[in-house]
Amino acid sequence: MDVSHIFDPLNDAQREAVAAEPGPLLVLAGAGSGKTRVLTHRIAWLIEGHQVSPFAILAVTFTNKASREMRGRISELLDMPSSGIWMGTFHGLCHRLLRMHFEEAGLPQSFEILDSDDQYRLIRRVLRELDLDEAYWPPRQLQWMINNHKEEGRRPHHLPEGNDLQQQTLYKVYANYEELCQRFGLVDFAEILLRTLELLKNNQPLRETYQQRFQHVLVDEFQDTNSIQYQWLRLLAKQHNNFFAVGDDDQSIYGWRGARVENLLSFEKDFPGAQVIRLEQNYRSTGNILNAANAVISYNSDRMGKNLWTEESEGLPIRLYAAVNEVDEARFVVDQIQSWVEKGNRRDEVAILYRSNAQSRVFEEQLLSHGMPYRVYGGLRFFERAEIKDALAYLRLISNQNSDPAFERIVNLPTRGIGNKTLETIRGIAREDEISMWQATNKVIREESLPPRALSAVIRFIELIDQMSRDTQSLELAEITDHVLKTSGLLEHYQKEKGERAQGRVENLEELVNAARNFVVAEEEELDDLSLFLSNAALEAGEGQAEEWEDCVQLMSLHSAKGLEFPLVFLCGMEEGLFPHQRSLEESGRLEEERRLCYVGMTRAMQELYICYAEIRRLYGREHYTQASRFLTEVPKEYIEDIRSSNISRPIFRSSITNEESPLAKLQPGRHVRHQKFGEGMVDLVLRGRENMPVFRLTFLTLVPSG
């Protein structure tokens, strides 16, 4: 059989990994070293070279995007569909298992997925029921703690029995929350993973079936696995012991949400006799960029160690720009992009990267005023928008009337005279009788235990939902959605709303009907289309749905840039406190993760890398004098070209300079001034600060302070 298409495009290390004998294998794949290629070619080789059935392969990724891409590449390589392979995200695959074995997992067939917003609301409800004050027990924090425990596999009864109020309250909230979820068949994201793990652990026949079935287990971005995910992988790979993990300890940037690099660091211990292969040739960046990134990451300890190299030429030096403030920074960046485009390059080859999403605004304003198209990644996803969640809540209620989160969301939207008083009564009964809000409402109606006005409003609501379920029985998914939007009054409600935003909301709702129309159910599934659509909406909140492939500048956080590459990259906001982020400086052990993030950012660049920082930055409405990021000092000078024209880098407020001839408000670049401390200087740039006060950047004739 001809396997040249599998092996020819590979270098020696890649080939070694792809063709490795069965057994545990860790591929340490540096940035830009072709890890996805190794993974896909490995799968192709298993199928074509070893005649492994696609059904015996389990391949796990972290994002739906990565999974789609891999699937595409494999079918290209094999020249046939790769549908047999169990490939997907941890959550996607576990969800599938839970759907197939809902009974064994102790779930109702119609169990629902809670996204983090639903989860937050539910936790607040628990707080209300326990009569706890949100001010003392912030729901966000409780949510975070509960998820942390779940991600470590701890159920409420595993928690240490603390004597302090803190521990006891956490326990109470967690236990109550779990009880509610269990009673109404609600499953949050962490639960999907934990429930699946427990299912396999406790159910021997099922466990053995899958252990037998999966002859090969492969995982991408292994450094990002959390404790539960790793246990799940190990359990499934146990029988055949063919565990193929690809990862890079230097790109572990999700420790803050439970990812454990330790899984990677202890791989050889956990899998005795494991092979480790390093992919160290980088095919992405120029020599300067790669060397600089290598230098920065070398400041970290606890690395597995890797030496990335490239055959590329040095390329251009990294350009460093010290901006006066964030506006100057943005202006500089956009200027550079403009000349990049004028040279005949594409805009979508350019990425503006930043540490936190709030930074995007200044860039957006600047891009907008230059009429340059751009796209911001991150921010609210389609299925997370309020109006979409409202519409989905109607659909959920039709599909499962006992869904309390859905009930609460839309019972009075649009308003139909069911106010808080009424709802409190219903909630009380639901809690008392341990029944759902829907059931409680029906009970209230039977017993007529509400004032007449509220009672009739409630009856109308129940009838509306009942009527909608009946009317949509035999309809297609898209027609159901359309029907629900119209008869619920939701569409009308948003149409009546005024303002620019309302327009977009109506469009989004219409887009939802489209999404429903385009939703294809893969293979035979035991569940109805509607339930599958709803699960999918939660699991795949959606990378923006329909993408206009316009030639746009790309704006995104450093986190979302992982896995991508761009010919021209701007790494912005390189300031202490912003990057590394203040919060990471306060917690010990987080600094190295920030440095890895910096490494990830730098290694996104293929040809040109600009690094910028602002000396004054407005943050949360306050102006801060900044200090350049420590990561900058970690880049050896030889790779950097400082392109700020002046040789002193402090912007000067007018209070500290004097000029005899003209009023300060009229100072223009080129004028000579005297600074109290630095002596003679020349105005280099004038900017407008707060209340339009001028801020000057000066070039000094001497560097010796005179005072």
Added chain:
DNA sequence: GGGTTAACCTTTTTT
């Protein structure tokens, strides 16, 4: 029940 004002919060993000 709707509209207005006051209080609050603010890292990164996938599922």
Added chain:
DNA sequence: AGGTTAACCC
């Protein structure tokens, strides 16, 4: 600063 959310008033 800016945005959201909760409390408050008519």
